[in-house]
Amino acid sequence: MTIRDYDVLIAGGGNAALCAAISARRGGASVLVVEAAPRFYRGGNTRHTRNMRCAHDSATETLSGPYYEEEFFEDLLRVTGGKTDEKLARMMIAESKDMLNWIVEQGVRFQPSLGGTLSLGRTNSFFLGGGRAMLNALYRTAEQLGVEVRYDTEVVDLDIVDGRFRSATVLHRGQRQSIAAKAFVAASGGFEANIDWLKEGWGEIAENFLIRGTPYNRGTVLKMLIESGAQQIGDPxxxxxxxxxxxxxxxxxxxxxxxxCVVFGIVVNRDAQRFYDEGEDVWPKRYAIWGRLVAAQPDQIAYIIFDARSLELFMPSLFPPVKAMTIPDLAGKLGVDASALEKTVSDFNAAVQPGTFDHTSLDDCRTEGLFPPKTHWARRIEEAPFYAYPVRPGITFTYLGVRVNEQSRMMMADGRPAANMFAAGEIMAGNVLGQGYAAGIGMTIGSVFGRIAGREAAAEVRANLPAPATMEIA
Known part of the structure; x- marks a missing residue:
C-alpha cells in the first residue's frame, strides 16, 4: 500500500526529529514524521531529559552567567579527550547560541537557573516541566504548522539508490506501507536498546547493562543506512x-x-575494592564515565558507600539507599565480604587529609598515600547510619552513527554527500562525541542539527522543484 508523497520524511519522534520537522515546515515543505513508539511513549530519550547546554555571552533570566563558545569547546575537548570533529563541533557550539531563543519561539519554556550539586546554573538551561513538557510543546507547534505525525509506525526498509533516497517502507499495525519523499531525515536514535548489537562490541557483559531510555531505539534505520552506503562514524x-x-x-x-552521589563517598566493586578516583572533577563533566567504569568490574556491579553527613547533598534515586548502623552490617545487606569492606573504608579514612569541604567547587579535601586517590571531596566515612546504593551501567545512547557535514547532510562511504538524506540527534552524535559526555550536550546536538537538517531538507526540495512553465508571446 502506498500513501501520498511528502516533501520531507522524518524517521523518529524526539527532540531532533521535531526540530527538523518544524524547521522543514517553516521552510515551506510538507512533512511527515513517523514514530515507531505509541503516542504515549513518543519522543525517544527526550522524555527523560531535563536540560540543554548552549553557549551564551551573558546571564539571562534562566542562566546565572555567561558561557562563552571557547569555554564550551574546551569542556567538549576535555570530556572527549579530543575525539571530536572540530569543524562540526565549533559550528554546533556557534549555532547553539541562537537555540535558546529559537526553542522558546517553538513554545518551550525554561525555568530559573538551578544551584546545588549539579553546578549547571550557568551552563545549562532547564526545561520547565522537564523533557516531556518540552516534547509536548514541540509536538503542539509542529502539528499547528501542519506537520503530520504517525505513531506505531516503524521504518523497516529504505529504497536508496546511489546516495538518493526514494521511499521508505513502514510497518503500521501489521500493515506494510510505502512512503515516497523528496528528502529524508534520519532522527531515530541509536541502537542502545538492541542488546544483541551491543554484544557485538561489548560481548556477553552487555546482558548486565540497563537501558536508561526508550526500548524503541534499536538501530533499525542506522543499520539500513550503513548497508545502503552511508559512511559510518564512531566506535560501537x-x-x-x-x-x-x-x-x-x-x-x-x-x-x-x-x-x-559518587563524589560524596567511595565506590567499591563486588570484592569491596575501590577502582577509580571518585573526586576527579565536577560531576556534570565526569558523571558519564562511571557507566563504563562499572561495566569493567566483575559482574558489572558496584556500590556507592557514604555516611549520614552526605545523605541530603544530592538528588536521590527513586529507590531508597541500603541503610545500616555499621559497615559490617552494610556489607551483609549488600552481599559483599564484611572484613574486606571494613578494611577498604578504614584505609580510606586513614588517608583523608584535613581540608575545607565545598561541594560546589574543586575543594582541597583529598587523600594521601592511597590508590586510587580521591582528589576532591574526600571526607571520612564515620558517621552512622551508613548508606549504599548498588549501581550498574546505564546506557543512555550509543555513538556509532552516520557521518554528516555542516549541512547535516549524510556522507556516503565513497566520500560524496548524499543527494537528499540528512541526519540529526543520536544517530549522528558520534561526529561530535567520540567518547565521553557533558551534561545536556545530547539535547544540543539534537536541536542544532535537527534545525539544520530540516532547513536544508526543505531547501533541497525547493532546489529540485520543476521550473514553472513559460509561454512564448508572439
Missing amino acids: TQCHAVAIDARAPKYDGGIITRLD
Whole structure:
C-alpha cells in the first residue's frame, strides 16, 4: 500500500526529529514524521531529559552567567579527550547560541537557573516541566504548522539508490506501507536498546547493562543506512553510560534512577575494592564515565558507600539507599565480604587529609598515600547510619552513527554527500562525541542539527522543484 508523497520524511519522534520537522515546515515543505513508539511513549530519550547546554555571552533570566563558545569547546575537548570533529563541533557550539531563543519561539519554556550539586546554573538551561513538557510543546507547534505525525509506525526498509533516497517502507499495525519523499531525515536514535548489537562490541557483559531510555531505539534505520552506503562514524562500544541504581527496570528507567552521589563517598566493586578516583572533577563533566567504569568490574556491579553527613547533598534515586548502623552490617545487606569492606573504608579514612569541604567547587579535601586517590571531596566515612546504593551501567545512547557535514547532510562511504538524506540527534552524535559526555550536550546536538537538517531538507526540495512553465508571446 502506498500513501501520498511528502516533501520531507522524518524517521523518529524526539527532540531532533521535531526540530527538523518544524524547521522543514517553516521552510515551506510538507512533512511527515513517523514514530515507531505509541503516542504515549513518543519522543525517544527526550522524555527523560531535563536540560540543554548552549553557549551564551551573558546571564539571562534562566542562566546565572555567561558561557562563552571557547569555554564550551574546551569542556567538549576535555570530556572527549579530543575525539571530536572540530569543524562540526565549533559550528554546533556557534549555532547553539541562537537555540535558546529559537526553542522558546517553538513554545518551550525554561525555568530559573538551578544551584546545588549539579553546578549547571550557568551552563545549562532547564526545561520547565522537564523533557516531556518540552516534547509536548514541540509536538503542539509542529502539528499547528501542519506537520503530520504517525505513531506505531516503524521504518523497516529504505529504497536508496546511489546516495538518493526514494521511499521508505513502514510497518503500521501489521500493515506494510510505502512512503515516497523528496528528502529524508534520519532522527531515530541509536541502537542502545538492541542488546544483541551491543554484544557485538561489548560481548556477553552487555546482558548486565540497563537501558536508561526508550526500548524503541534499536538501530533499525542506522543499520539500513550503513548497508545502503552511508559512511559510518564512531566506535560501537562508545556511548553515554552512567552509573544507575541496579534496581532500575531493564528499559526506560530515565533520570530518576541516576545517582549523583559518587563524589560524596567511595565506590567499591563486588570484592569491596575501590577502582577509580571518585573526586576527579565536577560531576556534570565526569558523571558519564562511571557507566563504563562499572561495566569493567566483575559482574558489572558496584556500590556507592557514604555516611549520614552526605545523605541530603544530592538528588536521590527513586529507590531508597541500603541503610545500616555499621559497615559490617552494610556489607551483609549488600552481599559483599564484611572484613574486606571494613578494611577498604578504614584505609580510606586513614588517608583523608584535613581540608575545607565545598561541594560546589574543586575543594582541597583529598587523600594521601592511597590508590586510587580521591582528589576532591574526600571526607571520612564515620558517621552512622551508613548508606549504599548498588549501581550498574546505564546506557543512555550509543555513538556509532552516520557521518554528516555542516549541512547535516549524510556522507556516503565513497566520500560524496548524499543527494537528499540528512541526519540529526543520536544517530549522528558520534561526529561530535567520540567518547565521553557533558551534561545536556545530547539535547544540543539534537536541536542544532535537527534545525539544520530540516532547513536544508526543505531547501533541497525547493532546489529540485520543476521550473514553472513559460509561454512564448508572439
